[in-house]
Amino acid sequence: MTTALWLALRFPHWPLDSRTGETADGSWLVVETRGSRCFVVAATADAVAAGVRHGMDLADARLRQPDAGVLSRRPAGERAALTRLAGWAWQYSDHVHLACAGEPPYDTAGGSHLVFEIGASLRLFGGRRALRRRIALDLKRFGHRHVAGIDSTPQVALARTRAPRSRARIERAALPLSCLALDAGTLASLQASGFRTLGELLALPPATLMRRYGAALLDDLDRLQGHRPHGLPLYRLPARYRTRHELTGAVVTTQGLVFVLRRVLADLAAFLRGADAAIQHLRLILIHEDDSRTRLDLRLNSPAHDAAHFERVVNDRLTRVELTAPVVEIGLASERLRRREQAQSQLLSEAARPGVEPGAWPAVLDRLRARLGHDAVGWLHAPDAHRPEKASATGDRPPIEAPTGNAMRPLWLYAHPRPIAAPETLTFIAGPERIESGWWDAQAVRRDYYRARDRRGRLLWIYRDLDAARGGPSPYYLHGLFG
Amino acid sequence: MRSARPIKTQRRHSLPGDTSQWQRLGLRRASQQARQSIVGSSWSALDRLLPGGGYPAHAVTEFLVETAGTGEFSLLLTCLGQRLSAHPDSRIGLVAPPRPLNAPALAAQGLDIRRLPLIAGGNDGECVWAIEQMARSGGFVGFVFWSDGLTNTALRKLQLAAENAACPIFVYRDLACAGQRSPAALRLAITRGDRGQRIEVRKCRGPAGARLDGLQPGPDRPWIFMPESSPATRGFETHAEACNDDGTVARSAFPPLAPR
Incomplete structure (x- = not known):
């Protein structure tokens, strides 16, 4: 079994980086209002360079970066963006945990983060370095500023992301206590007692710790060391x-x-x-x-x-x-x-001709439909029906089977047959062909079809309605056009 | 006079001496000019009429129709069917048909309706755009486009698309458009003559001015050409009115082109 290795990604400026849009030009600040206080939670790189920091009052930040645009924080959008990113991380691991800053139940001091297990897929991606480089490249393309940390448990990996940059590669025991996700009271008490690093805390006898700080701290330390399951809720791929x-x-x-x-x-x-x-x-x-x-x-x-x-x-x-x-x-x-279907490379591809991209038809079809409307592209279908108006239809994809037939049918078929006022002007060429069908539904037909030519030289497909009332209007109708 | 000699020999259909020298100057015989790649029309009488022996394969062919429904589309169907069966994975786009097409009729003509996408654009511009896109995608061996109001620019775009994708584009327009200028390589007018329909070459690359009379409704095909005076095919024609006294194809004003 491969040893577990967790990669933690912390996004210090997530409230800004999670937004989609043109943040590249101009400087922006995202502020959160808590009570009467309005403070910065994320800023663009040039604002950071000008001295704007996390938690800084807006007035203070304005002083340093006067022309910065100010946005208010939208937790729902941040959450949605982080969930999307978890989907992206799914390609590296199926153990992905995500947490947004300021959300219960897990303390996520110092920003939104994503932790996922990479030990199982190191071989696939060509080792730790290659994987890190690949991930860093992806995140750079998305425009997400991040801090990464790798360790054998997710909690320590996260702690590493919170460690000062100068001490990124230090021993686990040397990690400052302030990097750990301990609750504020415990942390203050430990620091007041003179503890500075994780190693010092682990050296204490457990019984003493339990008596002084309760079982919760002990559980946390066990998880840190991997003696207990990490207990983080994992992301599930949505349907x-x-x-x-x-x-x-x-x-x-x-x-x-x-x-x-x-x-x-x-x-x-x-x-x-x-x-x-x-x-x-x-x-x-x-x-x-x-x-x-x-x-x-x-x-x-x-x-x-x-x-x-x-x-x-x-x-x-x-x-x-x-x-x-x-x-x-x-x-x-x-x-x-x-x-996803893996594309099969074709052995006998369509002959390459200049000026065409072979095999691009499905893509072009999508574009045609996008621009002209879905129904703008269709195919003829020939349902097996005796009534001419039911024997031709259109559908939005090609029929499965190509029909064959040799019945004499017109190329153009009017959707609504038109009454012919003066049938005596027509020259009848062939007929009659009796079509009598549809007694089972309300559209029963009894017709004699003829081919006839009119004075303009058109070849028509007309029928005489056998059910037409005697002495009524002309029983002849124009149904199709041989064109 | 010495300079009179070449002209005299040209009349006897042979260029003097070194033909490559003439060709370098851009001079070609008319019959060679017409020798473009073509698509057989599947009507031998029509093929003989058309320069090169068929519709131009990489260009726009315009049909100028006097009355819709006089056989103009069935004229093309066999040719389209042959093209589809010659290229098994290809399609032919039917763009903006003016009335609902009848699937069994197309199938009866040997066309595979699975490979005939119908495209309905809102206006000519969209249709031309669609044809350009489809032509660029490859896998199309022809387009049929019905439009009366095409502008010169749109036709030019179609012509370019046809050249780039090396497939013919057939455009059906009203005869009223015959007066307009058009960049189409071939313009055929289909009108009603005394004896059936008449096809007239209005514009072509190469010798022009030919016409063909005698497109007639037949008993078991929508239209047939009056056969040339061969008795075997003449017996085929049974309808009294369609069978004319001499039953010949009208001669074009120019001598028929040499068979290819």
Whole structure:
């Protein structure tokens, strides 16, 4: 059995990094208001460089970075973003724990974090270094600033992320007590007693600790050392992708939305990669400033997982959208995740011709439907029916079997037969062909079909309604056109 | 005069001496000019009429139809069916058909309806965009597009798409559009003549001006061409009105092109 190895990722600026939008330019601060106090919980890199720190009063931070935009904290959005990231981490491990800052029941002093087990997949990803590099690259692409820590238990791995940077590689015993997730009272008491590091605490006799601080501390220490199960709730892969993206600023133009959606869809693709899944039906919900919603349904032709493909389809779909109000939030909801089919490389591929990308038809079909509407692309079906109007239908995917037949039928069939006022002007060419069917439903027909030519040279398919009342209007109807 | 010589030999359909020298100057014989890659129309009488012996394979062919329903689409069906069966994984896009198509009729003509996607665009611009996208995707061996209000620019786009994807695009338009300029490589007018329908080449690459009379309704096919005076095929034609006195295809104004 491989030894367990846990990777902890702490996101010190999660309230800001979790938001989707243009945070690259300009400096931003996210503030939380607790009582009368308004303090900074996250800031952009240039604000940090200017001296803005966690927990700093907004007034103080404004003094250091006067032109920074200020956003208020949205815990729901942070939670949604962290859950998405847990889906991404699923590709490395099926033991993923996530916690948002300030959420019960686990103390998460110092920001939102994600902890997952990597010991089992080290070989697959080519060792610890390669895996770390890969993860760091992914997070950099998402724009998530993070601190990482690796250890054999999740609690210690997390403690390492909270350790000062200069002491990142220290021994476990030398970790400062302040890095541990102990409750505030216990920590203050221990520090007052002169304890500074984890090693000093572990050296104490357990019975004494239990008497002084209760069983809870002892349990915590056992978990730290791996003598007890870690007890963290684990993330479970959802059956559907359902999330919301908080945007940094309101998006007014479709062009701006394209930019934001690129990020949103990259997150979706990362999640799908992690879950090894694909989706065929995605609903995009644009939530406007006035809380009205625009829903965009994307029904793909086949399950997809590629960000570039989603992006193209969404962009084509957006050409049909007019933004009624600025968009402040984007929601995504998928159907059930499907298992991803591994692409088979074709032995005999379609002959490469200049100017074409072979095998791109399913992708193009998605784009056509996105831009023109789902029903704009269809296929003819030939149900096995005797009544002509029932023998031809359209469907949104090709029929399974290609029918064959040699009945003489017109190429064009009017949906509603038109009465012919003057049948005597027609030249009858062939007929009659009696079609009498449908007694079992309300649309029974008794007709004699003829082929006839009219004065303009058109070849018509007409019928005489045998049930027509005598002496009424002309019983002849035009049903189709041989074209 | 010495300079008169080449002209004289040209009339006898042979370039003098070193032909490559002429070709370097961009001079070619008309029949060579017409020798583009083609798609057989599946009507031998029509093939003989068309430059190169068929519809241009990498260009737009326009059908200018006087009255819809006079055989203009069934004229194309056999050709489309042959193209589909020659390329097993390919499709033919039917873009913006003006009326509901009847599936059994297409199937009876030998077309595999699984490979005939129907595209309904809201306007010409969207349809042209759709054709461009589909052409670029590969896997299409032709498009049929019904539109009366196509602009010159749209047709030019279609022409480019056809060239890039190396597949023919057939466009059905109203005869009223015949007066407009068009970048299509081949324009055929389908009108009603005295004896059945008449097909007239309005524009083509190569020798032009030919026409064909005698598209007629037959008893077991929607339309047939009046056969040329071969007795075997003549017996095939039974309908009294369709069988004309001499039963010949009208000669085009130009001598028929040499068979390829």
